[in-house]
Amino acid sequence: MSILSAALFFTRAHLVAALLTGCTPLPILEVSLNRLRTVLPQETNLTTIYDVAKAAGVTAATVSYVLSGRGSISQATREKVLKCAHELGYRPNLLARSLTKQQTRTIGLVIPHIINPFYAGIAETVERNAYTRGFRTVITNTYEDERLGQELLEDLAARRVDGIIALPGGLSLAAIQSMLKSGLPVICCLWEEEGQNIPSGVGLDFKRGGQLVARHLLELGHRRLSIIVDTRPDGSLDHHLRFSGFTETLQDAGCPLEPQFIAHGDSSLESGEAAAHQLLTQPERPTALFATNDLMAMGAISAAWKLGLHVPHDLSVVGFDNIALSPFMAPPLTTVNVDRDRLVTLALNLLLGRIEGKQLETPPLLLPEMVIRSSTAAPAPERGPASP
Amino acid sequence: MSILSAALFFTRAHLVAALLTGCTPLPILEVSLNRLRTVLPQETNLTTIYDVAKAAGVTAATVSYVLSGRGSISQATREKVLKCAHELGYRPNLLARSLTKQQTRTIGLVIPHIINPFYAGIAETVERNAYTRGFRTVITNTYEDERLGQELLEDLAARRVDGIIALPGGLSLAAIQSMLKSGLPVICCLWEEEGQNIPSGVGLDFKRGGQLVARHLLELGHRRLSIIVDTRPDGSLDHHLRFSGFTETLQDAGCPLEPQFIAHGDSSLESGEAAAHQLLTQPERPTALFATNDLMAMGAISAAWKLGLHVPHDLSVVGFDNIALSPFMAPPLTTVNVDRDRLVTLALNLLLGRIEGKQLETPPLLLPEMVIRSSTAAPAPERGPASP
DNA sequence: CTGAAAGCGCTAACAA
DNA sequence: TTGTTAGCGCTTTCAG
Numbered sequence: 001m002s003i004l005s006a007a008l009f010f011t012r013a014h015l016v017a018a019l020l021t022g023c024t025p026l027p028i029l030e031v032s033l034n035r036l037r038t039v040l041p042q043e044t045n046l047t048t049i050y051d052v053a054k055a056a057g058v059t060a061a062t063v064s065y066v067l068s069g070r071g072s073i074s075q076a077t078r079e080k081v082l083k084c085a086h087e088l089g090y091r092p093n094l095l096a097r098s099l100t101k102q103q104t105r106t107i108g109l110v111i112p113h114i115i116n117p118f119y120a121g122i123a124e125t126v127e128r129n130a131y132t133r134g135f136r137t138v139i140t141n142t143y144e145d146e147r148l149g150q151e152l153l154e155d156l157a158a159r160r161v162d163g164i165i166a167l168p169g170g171l172s173l174a175a176i177q178s179m180l181k182s183g184l185p186v187i188c189c190l191w192e193e194e195g196q197n198i199p200s201g202v203g204l205d206f207k208r209g210g211q212l213v214a215r216h217l218l219e220l221g222h223r224r225l226s227i228i229v230d231t232r233p234d235g236s237l238d239h240h241l242r243f244s245g246f247t248e249t250l251q252d253a254g255c256p257l258e259p260q261f262i263a264h265g266d267s268s269l270e271s272g273e274a275a276a277h278q279l280l281t282q283p284e285r286p287t288a289l290f291a292t293n294d295l296m297a298m299g300a301i302s303a304a305w306k307l308g309l310h311v312p313h314d315l316s317v318v319g320f321d322n323i324a325l326s327p328f329m330a331p332p333l334t335t336v337n338v339d340r341d342r343l344v345t346l347a348l349n350l351l352l353g354r355i356e357g358k359q360l361e362t363p364p365l366l367l368p369e370m371v372i373r374s375s376t377a378a379p380a381p382e383r384g385p386a387s388p
Numbered sequence: 389m390s391i392l393s394a395a396l397f398f399t400r401a402h403l404v405a406a407l408l409t410g411c412t413p414l415p416i417l418e419v420s421l422n423r424l425r426t427v428l429p430q431e432t433n434l435t436t437i438y439d440v441a442k443a444a445g446v447t448a449a450t451v452s453y454v455l456s457g458r459g460s461i462s463q464a465t466r467e468k469v470l471k472c473a474h475e476l477g478y479r480p481n482l483l484a485r486s487l488t489k490q491q492t493r494t495i496g497l498v499i500p501h502i503i504n505p506f507y508a509g510i511a512e513t514v515e516r517n518a519y520t521r522g523f524r525t526v527i528t529n530t531y532e533d534e535r536l537g538q539e540l541l542e543d544l545a546a547r548r549v550d551g552i553i554a555l556p557g558g559l560s561l562a563a564i565q566s567m568l569k570s571g572l573p574v575i576c577c578l579w580e581e582e583g584q585n586i587p588s589g590v591g592l593d594f595k596r597g598g599q600l601v602a603r604h605l606l607e608l609g610h611r612r613l614s615i616i617v618d619t620r621p622d623g624s625l626d627h628h629l630r631f632s633g634f635t636e637t638l639q640d641a642g643c644p645l646e647p648q649f650i651a652h653g654d655s656s657l658e659s660g661e662a663a664a665h666q667l668l669t670q671p672e673r674p675t676a677l678f679a680t681n682d683l684m685a686m687g688a689i690s691a692a693w694k695l696g697l698h699v700p701h702d703l704s705v706v707g708f709d710n711i712a713l714s715p716f717m718a719p720p721l722t723t724v725n726v727d728r729d730r731l732v733t734l735a736l737n738l739l740l741g742r743i744e745g746k747q748l749e750t751p752p753l754l755l756p757e758m759v760i761r762s763s764t765a766a767p768a769p770e771r772g773p774a775s776p
Numbered sequence: 777c778t779g780a781a782a783g784c785g786c787t788a789a790c791a792a
Numbered sequence: 793t794t795g796t797t798a799g800c801g802c803t804t805t806c807a808g
Contacts, residue, residue: 046548046570048785059795064787071788074793089570094546095487096785099800104483114527115512115712120503127529136543138526139502141515155524158482160434182434182477269716298716305718324503328657328686330693330718436801447779452803459804460777484801487784 047090055084067092098160106136107351108156112144112169112236116267116295117323118338119167122189125344126165133352135162142170146234150175157184163351165189166201168236173198185354189347190338192237200354200362202346206238209336209368210245210290213318216334216370217288218253221378222316225250226261226286228275228296235267242292242320261286265296272299280307280315287315287379294319294326294335301329301375312377322371332373339366435478443472455480486548494524495739496544500532500557500624504655504683505711506726507555510577513732514553521740523550530558532654534622538563545572551739553577554589556624561586573742577735578726580625588742588750590734594626597724597756598633598678601706604722604758605676606641609766610704613638614649614674616663616684623655630680630708649674653684660687668695668703675703675767682707682714682723689717689763700765710759720761727754 049063056063058077065071066081073081084090098104109126111119123139130137140156142149149170156164163185166176179186180199188201217225227246230239247257263279265271272291279286280303291297297319304311311317311331319326319335326333346363353360437451444451446465453459454469461469472478486492497514499507511527518525528544530537537558544552551573554564567574568587576589605613615634618627635645651667653659660679667674668691679685685707692699699705699719707714707723714721734751741748 046785050785060786061788061796062794065794068787072793077794089566091542091545091570093487093548093785094543095483095492095548096800097787099481099483099487099785099802100787102800113512114502115505115508117503117505117508120505120508124501124503124529128531141512143516154479155482157479160481160483178477182479269713273716298713301718302716302720311718325657325686325713328661328690330689330699332690434801438801448802449780449804450778453778456803462777465778481801484784485803487786487801488803490784 046093047085047088048093049090051088052081052085052090055088056081103162104160105134106138106159106161108140108159108161108164109137110140110142110149110152110156110164110166110171112142112167112267114139114141116293117325118293118295118321121324121340122167122344125340126348129344129348133348135352144170144232144234146170146172146175153179157182163187163355165347165351166191168192168238170234185351187347187351187354189343190236190238192241200350200360202343202350202363203365204238204338204343205365205367206241207245209320210242210247211249212245212336212368212370213242213290213320214246214249214253216372216376217290217316217318218250218255220288220316220376222288223255223379224261224284224286224288225255225257226263226279226289227257228263228265228272228279228289228291228300230265230267230271230292230296232266239267239292246290265291265299267293267295269295269299269302272296273303274299276300276303277307280304280309285315288318288376289315290318290320292320294321294323294333297333297335297375298325298329301331301333312375313380316376316379318376326371327373329375331375334373334376335371336368337371338368342366434481435473435476436481437478439476440469440473440478443476444469491550492548493522494526494547494549496528496547496549496552497525498528498530498537498540498544498552498554498559500530500555500655502527502529504681505713506682506709509712509728510555510732513728514736517732517736521736523740532558532620532622534558534560534563541567545570551575551743553735553739554579556580556626558622573739575735575739575742577731578624578626580629588738588748590731590738590751591753592626592726592731593753593755594629595633597708598630598635599637600633600724600756600758601630601678601708602634602637602641604760604764605678605704605706606638606643608676608704608764610676611643611767612649612672612674612676613643613645614651614667614677615645616651616653616660616667616677616679616688618653618655618659618680618684620654627655627680634678653679653687655681655683657683657687657690660684661691662687664688664691665695668692668697673703676706676764677703678706678708680708682709682711682721685721685723685763686713686717689719689721700763701768704764704767706764714759715761717763719763722761722764723759724756725759726756730754 049060053060053063063081066073066078107130109123114120127137140152153175157179165187167189168191176186176199186199188199190204191198191201229243250257263275265275272295289300291300297317300317301311304315309315319333322335322337326335343366350360437448441448441451451469454461454466495518497511502508515525528540541563545567553575555577556579564574564587574587576587578592579586579589617631638645651663653663660683677688679688685705688705689699692703697703707721710723710725714723731754738748
């Protein structure tokens with residue numbers, strides 16, 4: 001087959017189309033469009049730029065130009081096009097646009113669970129921040145399931161998001177690495193290095209957070225401390241750090257954490273309540289309790305309430321995250337603040353930079369800070385059987 | 389210009405391309421692909437089906453067939469294609485797929501504010517439910533801003549979501565109608581009819597909810613009732629119904645709501661606390677308080693706590709929504725349950741039905757139900773200055 | 777069972 | 793200032 005015959009082949013269909021419709025050659029493209037569209041269940045009669053172009057008596061390119069504000073278009077045609085577009089209820093097709101432009105101006109945010117106000121807060125901050133920088137964000141929940149997480153990551157990539165912000169919990173490092181390898185920028189936030197090679201991102205000094213809590217409680221005079229910690233396999237590792245910062249500080253203070261005062265949860269309210277109940281119904285109760293997130297702390301306060309214990313008089317409670325609810329608990333929760341605005345700003349800088357090809361430096365770990373409210377106080381004076 | 393010259397025009401570039409690359413005519417499509425791709429900032433080297441096809445020694449169509457599982461492909465080529473796809477790290481481009489298939493298998497969910505656990509719960513339910521039915525969902529927050537809401541709706545349409553579930557708050561009826569007009573299915577959930585012509589959806593009998601609360605409090609013996617209600621212009625109207633159900637019932641019981649016992653909030657914790665503070669620092673305090681959502685109720689409990697008032701002894705508090713947190717407040721909140729699972733299931737049935745072209749009937753209003761927990765009790769016996 | 781080709785809606789380089 | 797054309801990556805007839 002010669003090159004010439006190939007050219008003929010390629011052309012034939014067009015010729016036929018032109019002949020069949022008896023049109024002048026110019027609108028060849030036009031007549032062949034919107035033809036043979038497979039009959040859709042839902043009658044979607046979306047207008048295209050071709051429709052607008054036809055109505056305005058110009059070409060699709062012209063319409064594209066006026067719509068994008070690029071190129072130089074006479075005032076007259078601009079107005080006419082705009083008018084037609086409006087009248088036809090034209091709405092651009094972002095799929096097509098993104099396909100040609102090779103970018104979606106969309107980022108993906110992967111979090112464990114939107115029901116946790118900590119993540120909801122992050123999501124809001126990311127969404128708003130990204131929006132002002134011209135990006136839409138699609139929020140994605142792993143529900144702490146690595147299989148799902150992997151799938152969702154693939155899906156985001158398949159949707160060609162321009163970049164991803166990934167929080168730990170339901171996301172394997174391998175999955176992320178795979179994205180990175182295919183050239184998709186991923187920024188890891190609050191991820192925990194454990195000797196592993198975490199891709200660039202912005203982290204927080206969780207260990208220090210645990211230390212702060214221990215110190216605060218110790219300073220108040222507590223000696224019988226307890227902890228509720230989230231240590232699930234698929235979960236994020238940072239809870240381990242909150243834990244070790246806490247225990248090591250106690251250890252150093254000569255007041256090691258007793259094994260029966262360690263309980264486990266899954267970061268949920270329910271688990272916090274259950275764990276606290278278990279902790280508080282032991283023969284000798286702890287006088288203070290550190291839950292490695294605010295939701296579990298809230299559960300703990302609830303457990304105390306149900307046992308008729310007064311917080312902070314009978315039990316001091318400390319959380320971690322400083323979610324929006326914390327100041328409104330009864331009592332307001334003492335907790336560890338994570339500067340979400342800063343976190344998100346840094347992460348977005350990193351991500352948008354990477355999207356533009358810049359290879360920015362990973363910023364230093366953020367420092368958590370104690371927020372002392374009313375759920376902690378000095379322990380009540382000992383009035384056990386031994387005291388007078 | 390004749391038809392013939394047009395044909396020549398159309399062909400020339402192809403000829404040139406073929407000549408330049410010196411290829412046999414068949415792979416014209418192939419050689420011209422992935423050429424001249426504008427240099428992108430981020431080096432995205434995504435593989436396409438053409439790459440896979442080339443590697444496997446077949447055509448793109450064949451690759452498409454094996455990947456989609458459609459058509460009949462010999463076991464041999466299937467395996468070879470699959471292998472190549474895997475080795476090349478092929479990831480489908482959903483933009484392109486959606487563009488040709490004229491559907492995205494994605495629905496949009498528009499809510500006011502994800503930080504409100506009520507909406508977070510809805511979002512989770514929708515996401516999971518849709519997922520099992522083969523749809524991804526993109527969550528969108530209006531932040532109660534109608535301008536933003538309108539824009540986001542447009543954006544969802546532009547992304548060609550297959551359908552939208554819209555909750556009130558930051559969404560104008562006009563905006564929705566406009567979507568509907570262009571053929572995009574929209575299901576309105578928890579929307580409030582006010583004589584207006586609400587598009588199909590699933591609603592809840594909010595008024596009845598307000599009545600239930602009033603009855604409950606009345607039955608407990610309360611006579612000095614108060615309310616915190618969200619009545620913002622851009623907000624949803626259902627709070628008005630909760631309000632009128634409440635007041636009318638009180639009225640009927642011969643115990644009308646006093647004007648100074650009506651306070652306003654914006655559905656947030658902060659506003660609930662502030663409004664409650666105002667209510668509770670009046671010379672004569674109410675003995676019960678109904679907040680038209682749980683978040684404001686939580687704020688109210690917080691306000692009471694800060695004023696040294698005991699809930700429910702000094703003040704009964706009732707919320708609305710029954711968010712996941714409610715059972716874990718201190719005390720556990722008495723509230724009105726909205727059956728989210730049912731709500732979402734119905735909405736999704738409606739929406740997916742509409743997407744498939746079926747015109748299903750609007751289901752009857754859901755009925756709210758009282759959930760009595762520990763934040764309500766009989767009022768403490770009167771011990772004001774007048775009593776002995 | 778596989779290949780060729782058209783088309784989805786839009787953009788952008790180039791030509792006119 | 794506007795038009796022509798190729799191409800983004802994929803699906804889907806229609807041929808063979």
